[in-house]
Amino acid sequence: MPVTIKDVAKSAQVSIATVSRVINNKGYISQKTRKKVYQAMNQLHYTPNIAARKLQSKHTATIGVILPSLDNPLYSELFENVEKYLAVANYQTLLCTSNNQPEREQKYFSLLQANQVEGIITSSHSKFFIQQDLNNYPIICFDRSISKNIPSVRSNNYLGGQKIAKVIIHKNKKNILILSGSKEDLNPINDRIKGMLSIFQNVDTNVQTIALDFDSSLLVKKLLIQKILSTHHFDAICCTDDLTALLVLSFTKSQNHPPLITGYDGSTFVQTLFPDLLTVKQPIGPMAELMCDLLLAKIQNPQQNFETEYVFPISLTQ
């Protein structure tokens, strides 16, 4: 005969309601009681049949996150922050990485929905989400806009690009490379480049823009950068993300008159290990917190109206 919640309650010497609260992670339960219930569940080999419960209840206390990759410390930190804030609200977080492939995004989106996550935070780089009818589904975007009804959280990419360009001009650099980590249309990187160009075009500079393929492996990107640097000389190389800046630095740091290298993102990882890198700091923690707040609010009240865009201020590391 299968073990039931009644058996667990009896073994743990608590009420069925208490076992249910532990399983569903609802309401206050003391550590001692929680431990007793878990012990009884383990002893009896009882696994709450959430698949069955899901058919009755929509409260799974689980959120899905879809990110393009974890290569970039920006995404690791964003996820760690989202996980932390959702844990405080008693939500669990499942992460999928799509490598920007629309087909994988489609699969993971279906998987998360089938597992009845209550909402999704995505930083999808492909156009898959744009083609969906998502108006009724709680979803928050990081760093790009899907539709008017889906809130998007990002930093002020245009201003970030302008601020970096002003430092370059102030340091009297003339021969400038803008090195972009992506070729995608939708990418926030384009606003960073536009911001830089809006400053550079007003002064006497020679500016070249080269885009790498976002989906290339680190090693392929490094080879492409090596090729560019071997045939050109620049006074400054403005990278549209820190990872690209670090790859460039791995070549230039040992040069006698290295160019000035700048980045964008300012993750704690990069700031801690490369405190000398001039870069734009996105407020990753506060952005993650707002995305969680918006998503939980949208789950509680799907009819509530939100802004289409939440744009965070940025600052330079130097």
Add this chain to the structure above:
Amino acid sequence: MPVTIKDVAKSAQVSIATVSRVINNKGYISQKTRKKVYQAMNQLHYTPNIAARKLQSKHTATIGVILPSLDNPLYSELFENVEKYLAVANYQTLLCTSNNQPEREQKYFSLLQANQVEGIITSSHSKFFIQQDLNNYPIICFDRSISKNIPSVRSNNYLGGQKIAKVIIHKNKKNILILSGSKEDLNPINDRIKGMLSIFQNVDTNVQTIALDFDSSLLVKKLLIQKILSTHHFDAICCTDDLTALLVLSFTKSQNHPPLITGYDGSTFVQTLFPDLLTVKQPIGPMAELMCDLLLAKIQNPQQNFETEYVFPISLTQ
């Protein structure tokens, strides 16, 4: 009336069996047919009710991964590789990070089981899994042993420690700090330290071992390292992981006579950005591939016997 699989099949002009194969990701489906079925599902707002199907079928084509954190590039690369290999086998991967907190591991383990993942790959640092009765559940461990029945995949930590120590001795370093990134008993780091000490103890050296707290944030670790370096001088600092080595390097690289810094892990990220770092390379890709192979074999045949430990050879970067 709710939309059914029949409606989707009719709209896509394919058979019900074809729609089912697309949804369940089973058997060969051409890209064209897959696209037609997805389009029909989107148009009709049809979400396959996997929660309901799960009650009938155990084949969810989903694997869960539990990692301590994503701070360390080793874990990001391990996950990316696991995701890639499982995708080839038509499996999807869900990631949870536990921050080594037994309570969070417990919650995520329950969540993954409730979502009926077919198996779990874990690099759990807490003792939670050891206390579980997991004999019948497909699970593979990275870098630590849970029980005799659960295969564990790791690199030859002891030999890695020995190899690094031999280089230190060869370079005639006498005053040595072993800086460990963790205080945990179960940690593979202890074998690395034992390997180092087995070499150092035979020669005239002055060796000190200091352990940092694994769960500390990067900034706290950096402060602790700063404090150690401000009061002691060493000829060599042997770190038990690359992340700790990079933190030490961020202080010592600008010194006139910097100590020799060594690491352990050798992720592509670290090797690409810090090609000069002397470190031990774990074969992350092949280890991830074996874990996936073992797990899928165990899912297909739970009675099959495996080795308790699979120990991969290591090499130095220099």
